[in-house]
Amino acid sequence: MVRVLIVEDQMIMQKYFEYLILQEPEFRLVKTVADAREAVKICSYSAIDLVLMDVQTFHNHDGLTAGKAIKEEHPATKVVIITSLIDPKILERAKTGCADSLWYKDHGEAELRDVIHRTLDGEHVFPDTTPDVEMNWITSGEISPRQLEMLRLYICGMSYSEIAKKMDCSTSGVRWNFQEMITKAGYSCKEDLIAAALESKLIVTTLK
Template sequence: MARILIVEDQKIMQKYFEFIILQDPDLKLVDTISDAREAVKICNYSVIDLVLMDMQTFHNHDGLSAGKAIREEHPGTKVLIVTSLIDPKVLERAKTGCADSLWYKDHGEDEIRDVIHRTLNGEHVFPDVTPDIELNWITSGEISPRQLEMLRLYICGMSYSEIAKKMNCTTSGVRWNFQEMIAKAGYNCKEDLIAAALESKLIVTTLK
């Protein structure tokens, strides 16, 4: 029987994940906690086969940072991130050693249970791409990865000139890309684009 630790700060999602685990005779619920950093400590003194962890936990603590620490310190413990954050950086980080698998919360109970078992059996299960979300007139898939990175860097506090230097292009090129994103999506200004990206969780900057 596989021993499962749930890490989730929303009560309704805690109950949902507990239901999935408790309905499966091959899984045993060890504990449910709300803080990713606490999960690292629990794995130091308890035998955990799989940590089912949200990406953004209590105090905005980062599930992937905790996942990386758990995998490094306890190679026998699997880490499955289940998240509603569609920021492509989340999936990218998960694939580079921070998790054994990642899946999205809205994919349903049966899919999540299947990913749990596949991960326990040694598979690495990841979506092929992040879900598209609507940004007014367009979907997020219509914004190029390069434009999305420019938007992310601007939201993180970089100026157009700093973005240009980091991305090896001109300041006018950065400005043109922002103008194209704003026009394509049908927003009135850059601030509307930024607000939509943050509200939809297309870009996440609050993790610690």
Template sequence: MIRVLVVEDQKIMQKYFEYMLSQESEFKHVQTVADAEEAVGICSYSAIDIVLMDVQTFHNHDGLKAGKAIREACPHTKILIVTSLIDPKVLERAKSGCADSLWYKDHGEEEIKDVIRRTVNGEHVFPDVSPGVELNWITSGEISPRQLEMLRLYICGFSYSEIAREMNCSTAGVRWNFQEMIMKAGYSCKEDLIAAALESKLIVTTLK
């Protein structure tokens, strides 16, 4: 029997996971909570085999941070990140110790069941790269990781000169990279590029 805790703040996804778990006799649905911080406490006193952990949870609490805390406090409990966020930072953080596996929500039901079983059995199941998303004329994979980091820093409030210091390059180099991203994607201005990156969840800056 695999004891499962669901951490998800969207009602429709809560019902989806609860129904999916109920269809398999090997899964025991222990509880569903909306807040990742609440899950840390539950795992400290309940026997949980695996947590299906969303990244953006109630009050924008960070599921990756909670996953790392649970893994450190309860080594027997596995963390499976379930997310629709394609931000490469999410996958990077998950692989760096915040989770045992990661699954994207737009994949199939049978796939997540398989990932649950494999994760409980000790495997680490991660995609090699995050999915690409369309940005007008191009896909996100055509933007280099360095350019994506520049865009992330700008969205977080850094100026061009601050980005240049952070990334050890010139201010003119930062400006050139933004111009290239805008031109390559076919946007008319920087604001359109930023709006597309946020709307597609390519970059996420709201986690607490």
């Protein structure tokens, strides 16, 4: 019997994952919770074989941090991250001990079942890249990782000069990269670029 804990703060997704688990005869749903921090506590006193973990949970508590804590305390427990956040940092962090596998919510049910069973069999199932989203004239894949990091740092409150120092380049180089992103995507200003990045969940800065 595979004992399953679901961590998801959206009611409709809770019901979807519960339905999925209840269709598997060898699975037993232990509990569904909305808060990643509560999941860590549950795993400390209940034997859990599989955690389906959202990234952005109740009060923006970070499912990746919770996944890492669970993996460190209970190495045999499998953690599958489930998320709609396409921020490349999410996938990068998931691969560094925060989870066994990752699945994007916009993918199909059959794929999720496959990921779950492969994970339980000992595989680590991660996409090679994050999904692309449209940003006016381009897709997010047309923005270089270096430019995306500059955008992230600016959204987090750094000035052009601070970004230049951190990324070992000139301030004018940072300014040029922002202008290229704005022009390539067809936005009229930097604020529109930032709004699009946040709205599309290409960059996420709210996790706690």
